[in-house]
Amino acid sequence: xxxxxxxxxxxxxxxxxxxxxxxxxxxxxxxxxxxxxxxxxxxxxxxxxxxxxxxxxxxxxxxxxxxxxxxxxxxxxxxxxxxxxxxxxxxxxxxxxxxxxxxxxxxxxxxxxxxxxxxxxxxxxxxxxxxxxxxxxxxxxxxxxxxxxxxxxxxxxxxxxxxxxxxxxxxxxxxxxxxxxxxxxxxxxxxxxxxxxxxxxxxxx
Numbered sequence: 001x002x003x004x005x006x007x008x009x010x011x012x013x014x015x016x017x018x019x020x021x022x023x024x025x026x027x028x029x030x031x032x033x034x035x036x037x038x039x040x041x042x043x044x045x046x047x048x049x050x051x052x053x054x055x056x057x058x059x060x061x062x063x064x065x066x067x068x069x070x071x072x073x074x075x076x077x078x079x080x081x082x083x084x085x086x087x088x089x090x091x092x093x094x095x096x097x098x099x100x101x102x103x104x105x106x107x108x109x110x111x112x113x114x115x116x117x118x119x120x121x122x123x124x125x126x127x128x129x130x131x132x133x134x135x136x137x138x139x140x141x142x143x144x145x146x147x148x149x150x151x152x153x154x155x156x157x158x159x160x161x162x163x164x165x166x167x168x169x170x171x172x173x174x175x176x177x178x179x180x181x182x183x184x185x186x187x188x189x190x191x192x193x194x195x196x197x198x199x200x201x202x203x204x205x
Contacts, residue, residue, distance in 0.1 A: 006038045025085035059086050059094035067103050075134020106135050110143035123154045124190030156191050160199045171201050
């Protein structure tokens with residue numbers, strides 16, 4: 001297997017490209033240890049050692065270190081490893097590994113995220129935020145359902161009321177134009193139009 005390119009990432013890290021567009025990142029000492037040089041052949045034993053030993057161990061440790069400081073979704077971890085130059089199969093192995101120990105759990109992540117934001121964001125906004133983090137719609141709905149079973153629900157009317165107070169908005173004295181602008185503002189935040197109408201005492205067609 002021929003080494004087609006070696007690119008310097010930092011003083012100590014290098015991106016290795018093999019024929020067939022196989023890519024991975026190694027440290028400078030590993031380049032010397034495996035005698036990797038551009039334009040020369042990488043021995044099969046060395047390749048197997050890198051793919052089956054060096055990279056999987058390093059990717060798992062990377063995941064564990066990331067999870068020491070905060071929770072991550074599966075997608076977020078995958079993105080971090082991808083940014084680190086790990087091959088797709090190594091990423092899958094590492095993320096499966098930490099998931100098998102319960103270190104990542106997308107439904108649990110969604111539940112915690114909902115609880116943290118439930119008093120300030122609409123259900124639609126929370127759902128969209130979680131979708132962007134790579135949480136599936138199924139896991140999001142499960143998280144909402146479990147919280148509702150515990151008596152924890154999004155009260156959008158209360159959230160809107162707090163937003164109106166914060167913006168010093170008074171429905172009784174607001175002009176039609178001000179109400180329309182406030183309607184648009186709240187709608188962009190993901191609140192249901194019927195709830196906004198009730199809160200603003202507004203009849204918009």
